[in-house]
Amino acid sequence: MSIKLGIIGGGVMGEAILSRLLAQQVYRSDQVLVSDPQAQRREDLSQRYGVNVTSDNGVAAEAGEVLLLAIKPQVFKAVASNLSQDDQNPSASETLPLVISILAGVSLGKLEAVFEHQPVIRAMPNTPATVGAGITAIAPGKTVTAKHLQVAKTLLGAVGEVVEVSESLMDAVTGLSGSGPAYVAVMIEALADGGVAAGLPRAIASKLALSTVWGTAQLLQDKQLHPAQLKDQVTSPGGTTIAGIAELERSGFRSALIEAVQAAYQRSQQLGK
Ligand SMILES: NC(=O)c1ccc[n+]([C@@H]2O[C@H](COP(=O)([O-])OP(=O)(O)OC[C@H]3O[C@@H](n4cnc5c(N)ncnc54)[C@H](OP(=O)(O)O)[C@@H]3O)[C@@H](O)[C@H]2O)c1
Structure with a gap:
């Protein structure tokens, strides 16, 4: 089993992105691992999409290509404290996935402090994403390359359009879209x-x-x-x-x-x- 995409938080937005990524064959179901605390939710996602599920966020964070954070901003601190990379070897960073966060209001600075050896992209989708008609603004972190941006555009493009902005414009994006x-x-x-x-x-x-x-x-x-x-x-x-x-x-x-x-x-x- 080779997990390429880890999703932490299998709620409304996590499922919306997951369902369209599978429908568009960006990933196969066996390449995806979703982490969620609710057993019933895990069971539903596993039944509906055939994806792997876990209650261990740490396992999802070890995905090969992308880690998608789709939890509520209020639980970010708690989730982050369990994913801290303090004891991680920076030389292993090549093997760590690109982190894409859709958490409203959680800055690149905060994300990069937690995922300090990984490329991080902050994204702001909107509700029509749940029917594939969203628009998502993405802001790249310090170590993001053109290839990472392309991966994020493909992933979030599954639920609508994608535009790139600098992080300083994220509050304006929130106010509009x-x-x-x-x-x-x-x-x-x-x-x-x-x-x-x-x-x-x-x-x-x-x-x-x-x-x-x-x-x-x-x-x-x-x-x-x-x-x-x-x-x-x-x-x-x-x-x-x-x-x-x-x-x-x-x-x-x-x-x-x-x-x-x-x-x-x-x-x-x-x-x-
Ligand atoms: N929905 C939108 O239109 C929209 C638009 C823009 C941005 N966003 C962003 O998208 C993110 C997710 O929103 P949502 O509407 O999808 O929320 P949601 O439906 O509540 O999904 C969050 C999921 O994360 C789970 N979760 C809670 N604690 C967790 C933990 N410690 N580890 C792993 N998973 C955990 C929740 O389980 P429980 O239900 O058991 O708590 C739930 O299944 C938010 O940060 C929000 O800012 C959403």
Whole structure:
């Protein structure tokens, strides 16, 4: 048995990444070892995906290629204290895996202090990753090479798009794509409420709202349109859409979104201290 990928934390995100890596044949199930404290969870993952499972994080940390950290940030300290490499020989670092952490708010500095002889990449995925439509920002640590970056892009590319940023931009990423799914969810709910206020049945209004947001995003992406171009194309003189836009502007819609991203960015900075 040759384990290439170790995953510490087989929860929502760990499973989302695992399932797509297997479906896309980036790894075979026998090349993956997932560590999780819950026996039932281990049993489920083993049954569903045929992967190896363990309750020993130390064994997962010895994977041949990549160690993916997918635990909650709150347990990082406890997990890290058991994985400390103080007694490890730095000359053996060639055989140690690339560490990819998806833990919100855990800095490269903290990760590199624990995995001091290993290349480390910090990543920030978002919730749509669970359906393969995420976007993940990655920030490379001190000893990361182009090859490591490629490995991380392939691994996280299994759950959506990947962009590379410097670590100093991770709080801004959190404010936009990390928290953004909630802003969009609120917008979809509000659009549906507007439809109901205008007389539509709830189920129809919800479907119209969801498909409108989905379809507009796809249109912008497929046609490579700037959002303002699309807005101009659909606002006829004296028409309905410009009347709606005028109300959005009166109500400070743009400013509300800009302020929301800024507020989440600042909160992320505070939490990281
Ligand atoms: N979900 C998202 O949309 C999202 C987006 C961006 C970033 N992230 C990041 O992804 C990470 C995982 O989030 P998640 O939503 O997947 O959380 P989750 O579902 O709670 O998964 C974490 C898993 O780790 C297990 N675990 C707890 N203590 C452990 C230990 N000592 N050793 C090994 N495994 C342990 C948990 O088991 P128990 O259930 O028994 O505690 C659980 O199965 C977080 O750091 C979060 O910041 C998540």
